[in-house]
Each structure stands twice: as C-alpha cells, then as structure tokens.
Amino acid sequence: MNVKDYIVSGIVESYVLGLASGEERAEFERLCAEYPELAAARDEFEESVEKFALANAVKPPESVKVRFLEAIQNPPSLNQTKTITMEKATTPVRPMRQGGFLRFMAAASVVLLIGCAYFLYRFSEQNAELRSSNQELAARAQKSDSILNKIADEQKVVSDPNVTVVNLVGTQTAPKSSANIYWDSASTNVYLVVKNMPQLPSDKQYQLWALIDGKPKDLGVFDVNKEKFIVKMKNTQKAEAFAITIEQKGGSVSPTLEKMQSLGKLKQSQ
Amino acid sequence: MGISTTYNEQELILALKKRDEQAYKYLYDNYSGALYSIIKQIVDDAELASDVLQEVFINIWRKIESYDARKGRLFTWMLNIARNASIDTLRSKSYQNSQKNQELPDNVYSDTTRHTTQLNVDNIGLKKVLEKLKTEHRVLVELAYFKGFTHEEIAEIEGIPLGTVKTRIRNALLQLREFLQ
Structure with missing residues (x-):
C-alpha cells in the first residue's frame, strides 16, 4: 500500500480525534506498528492538538481539584487493612460498649460501600452489554434493509413495462431446463431468472447467448445459485433469440451448440 | 505551583501507573484546563462541565493501566476520555430534560435567541x-x-x-x- 497517500487521507486526524470507526482504528494501529512514518505523522498531529488545547485552556473551579484529590485518597475499593486503621483512630480510649457500636457502624458502612460499589460496577457492565447488543441489532437491521432493497429492485425489473419477457424452454438434450430472460429495451439491460437448471460440475458454467442475424453474441456466464433469484447479464441492443449452452468455466467465444440447454425466440424483433 | 517536580512523559506515565498522588496533582495542574475547555465546548454548561471534569480525572486514575503508549500520547488518551464522558453527559436523560426546561421560554421568540445564548461558548x-x-x-x-x-x-x-x-x-x-x- 502507499503509506504517503494513507497519511494525507485524513485518517491520522480522524484516529487521534476519536472519529475513526473500530475497523479503521484497528487497521491504523496495525499499520502504525508497520510503518514508522505513519506513527511519526500521528505523533506530530497529537503534539499539535495538545499544544493547541493547552494554549486554549480554561481554568476550572478550584473545588474540582479538591474533590478529585479527596476521591483518589479515599478510593472506593476499600480493603480490610484500611477499615482497621479507621477503627483504631476513632476508638482507642472509648469504653468497650461504645467501641462495639462504632465498630458495628464502621463494619456496616464498609459493607454498604462495597455493596454500592458492586452495584455500580454491575450497572456499568450491564450498560455496556446493552450498548453492544443494541449495535448488533442495528447492524442486523441494516443488513435486512439492504436485502429488502435488492428484492425491491428485482421486483422493479419484473414489473417494468419496457421489459420484454422471453421464456427459454428446454431442448432435446435437456428437456426440463427452463429460464426466463427479462430484457429491458430502454436500457438494453438483460436479466436472467433461472427456473429449472441442473447444477453443473465445478469446471463447467452455463453461458447465455443472444442470436442476432443468426449469429451468437456472448452475454456472459452464470452458475445456478439458489441465493440469487435474478442475475444481471451483459447488455444487448438487439436479439432475435436467446440461448443457453454449457461451456468450460469462464465461457467460450462461440457456443457449443450440441450442449444447448434451452432456447427462446422473441415474438417480435425490435 | 508550589512543588517543583516536573516529569517527562514516560516518567509521568510510570508514576501515574503507580498511583503516585504527586503525579496526579501534577497531571491535574497541567492538563485540567485543557480538558475543561473541551468538556465545556461539548456540554455547554459550566457547572455540569466541572462535574464531568472531576469524573474524567477519577476515570484517568482508575483506568491508567489500560493506557497504551504505543497507541498514542497520554494527552490524546485523556482527551478522548474527556470527550466521551462529555458526550455521554450530553445524551443522558437528566441533561436533555434540563435543556428542555431552559429552552421553553426561549421558544416563544424566534430561533435566533438560542443562537445568542450559545455564542459565548462558540468563541x-x-x-x-x-x-x-x-x-x-x-x-x-x-x-x-x-x-x-x-x-x-x-x-x-x-x-x-x-x-x-x-x-x-x-x-x-x-x-x-x-x-x-
């Protein structure tokens, strides 16, 4: 790949500012390890962002610093040694009964804190889980949408008034083979719908031909694929008939007529 | 500030990963303003921005282990934490409700009144x-x-x-x- 083009594509800025997608991030990080000039470009932009941000700093209220330092001095993840020191500080000269009460309160508050911390942790974890499943659903919906659009497009071809339908019927070699050609005379697009064609060995393919003035014109090869309801073939402006033959994989220049599978003539020529 | 300890980036990261309090003070003194500025530009409310800033620094303290210097500078990492926290706040229900309440009287006039309230932050x-x-x-x-x-x-x-x-x-x-x- 051309690293120079990649560097000036805007990906560096997009990555540093957190606007790159997960896929782009992964690729960028992989390439950074591979190309030192890419890592250098990233460093350079990071430095200018940092410099700019520092130059445009706005002083926050003093109270934030106080609260932050307090929070990290008393981190929420209390462990046992800390509860003991706390207890010692408050109970050394108190009589036993009160000490017991204080000890109970201290223990209770620790339990409560740990409980709270646990729930907070669970909530944030659940939140992350929900988010990822939400993303998954959105991706699935998008996929369904694109499938639906494809079906709608295919439907459009079938119902277009400009489209001529040619019914290809089986020849003597393959009496059961049949297919339909949808030929759009306005756009010259040719679509093929397989109705019944046997599967071929992997080194063979079907090939579609248009017959023009008695001469065959190659309209492309196709496989019998159950997922594809409609296949777009090569365009043709003229055709008196369409024919399908079996050819070596990749197709032939001229049709192997003895392998002709089906044939269909147009009622009126264009 | 009073304490004259300075760090280069590697030393600072090392000290932060050791949860060295001095290092966090240094980090705060040197970077809180830069982060606060970006937070304010996103959440558009000084008081909320202060809360987010505090949350951001606590998150830096908590998540410093996950910082990977090979992926970029420390500031970039902190900036992205600050931006994400700000956007989360922006999308939180309580924030959106508070914005709605504030906007109600403005809506009586035209849209331009909303622009003038945002101008100071835009600058x-x-x-x-x-x-x-x-x-x-x-x-x-x-x-x-x-x-x-x-x-x-x-x-x-x-x-x-x-x-x-x-x-x-x-x-x-x-x-x-x-x-x-």
Whole structure:
C-alpha cells in the first residue's frame, strides 16, 4: 500500500480525534506498528492538538481539584487493612460498649460501600452489554434493509413495462431446463431468472447467448445459485433469440451448440 | 505551583501507573484546563462541565493501566476520555430534560435567541477554529466531534450519502490540521 497517500487521507486526524470507526482504528494501529512514518505523522498531529488545547485552556473551579484529590485518597475499593486503621483512630480510649457500636457502624458502612460499589460496577457492565447488543441489532437491521432493497429492485425489473419477457424452454438434450430472460429495451439491460437448471460440475458454467442475424453474441456466464433469484447479464441492443449452452468455466467465444440447454425466440424483433 | 517536580512523559506515565498522588496533582495542574475547555465546548454548561471534569480525572486514575503508549500520547488518551464522558453527559436523560426546561421560554421568540445564548461558548478553543471552515464542513465536524454522532447517523440527519460524509469530514480535519499549526 502507499503509506504517503494513507497519511494525507485524513485518517491520522480522524484516529487521534476519536472519529475513526473500530475497523479503521484497528487497521491504523496495525499499520502504525508497520510503518514508522505513519506513527511519526500521528505523533506530530497529537503534539499539535495538545499544544493547541493547552494554549486554549480554561481554568476550572478550584473545588474540582479538591474533590478529585479527596476521591483518589479515599478510593472506593476499600480493603480490610484500611477499615482497621479507621477503627483504631476513632476508638482507642472509648469504653468497650461504645467501641462495639462504632465498630458495628464502621463494619456496616464498609459493607454498604462495597455493596454500592458492586452495584455500580454491575450497572456499568450491564450498560455496556446493552450498548453492544443494541449495535448488533442495528447492524442486523441494516443488513435486512439492504436485502429488502435488492428484492425491491428485482421486483422493479419484473414489473417494468419496457421489459420484454422471453421464456427459454428446454431442448432435446435437456428437456426440463427452463429460464426466463427479462430484457429491458430502454436500457438494453438483460436479466436472467433461472427456473429449472441442473447444477453443473465445478469446471463447467452455463453461458447465455443472444442470436442476432443468426449469429451468437456472448452475454456472459452464470452458475445456478439458489441465493440469487435474478442475475444481471451483459447488455444487448438487439436479439432475435436467446440461448443457453454449457461451456468450460469462464465461457467460450462461440457456443457449443450440441450442449444447448434451452432456447427462446422473441415474438417480435425490435 | 508550589512543588517543583516536573516529569517527562514516560516518567509521568510510570508514576501515574503507580498511583503516585504527586503525579496526579501534577497531571491535574497541567492538563485540567485543557480538558475543561473541551468538556465545556461539548456540554455547554459550566457547572455540569466541572462535574464531568472531576469524573474524567477519577476515570484517568482508575483506568491508567489500560493506557497504551504505543497507541498514542497520554494527552490524546485523556482527551478522548474527556470527550466521551462529555458526550455521554450530553445524551443522558437528566441533561436533555434540563435543556428542555431552559429552552421553553426561549421558544416563544424566534430561533435566533438560542443562537445568542450559545455564542459565548462558540468563541473558545476548537469551535473558534471551526468557524474558519466552510459551513458544509463545519456542520459535519460539529455533529461528529461535539455531538458524537456516527458517520451513519450524520448521513441520515443531513440526508447526504455516507461516502460524502466521510470525505467531507476527512477533508475538514485536514484543513483543521493546518489551522492548528
């Protein structure tokens, strides 16, 4: 790949500012390890962002610093040694009964804190889980949408008034083979719908031909694929008939007529 | 400040990973202003921005283990934490409710009143630089960077193809790079 083009594509800025997608991030990080000039470009932009941000700093209220330092001095993840020191500080000269009460309160508050911390942790974890499943659903919906659009497009071809339908019927070699050609005379697009064609060995393919003035014109090869309801073939402006033959994989220049599978003539020529 | 300890980036990261309190004071003194500025540009409310800033520094303290110097500078990592926390706040229900309440009287007048209340925030930092961009570019960067919308969401909001969104944002960022230098 051309690293120079990649560097000036805007990906560096997009990555540093957190606007790159997960896929782009992964690729960028992989390439950074591979190309030192890419890592250098990233460093350079990071430095200018940092410099700019520092130059445009706005002083926050003093109270934030106080609260932050307090929070990290008393981190929420209390462990046992800390509860003991706390207890010692408050109970050394108190009589036993009160000490017991204080000890109970201290223990209770620790339990409560740990409980709270646990729930907070669970909530944030659940939140992350929900988010990822939400993303998954959105991706699935998008996929369904694109499938639906494809079906709608295919439907459009079938119902277009400009489209001529040619019914290809089986020849003597393959009496059961049949297919339909949808030929759009306005756009010259040719679509093929397989109705019944046997599967071929992997080194063979079907090939579609248009017959023009008695001469065959190659309209492309196709496989019998159950997922594809409609296949777009090569365009043709003229055709008196369409024919399908079996050819070596990749197709032939001229049709192997003895392998002709089906044939269909147009009622009126264009 | 009073204590004259200075760190280079590696020393600072090492000390932060050891949860050295002095290092966190240094970090706060040197970077809180830069982060506060970006948070304020996103959440648009000084008091809320202070809360977010505090949360951001606590998150830096908690998550410092996950910082990986091979992926970028410490400041970039902190900046992204600050931006994400700000956008989360922006999207929280309580924030949106508070905005609705504030906007109610304004809606009696025209849309322009809302613009004037935002003007003072528009004039700081990155948003100021954004003004130099063409409108079609600026709007997209604002939606992506300051509102946290994905490229797909922006394509839908603006009614333009995803590919156009991507190239426009990339081009805008390349121009921004020039302005930052």
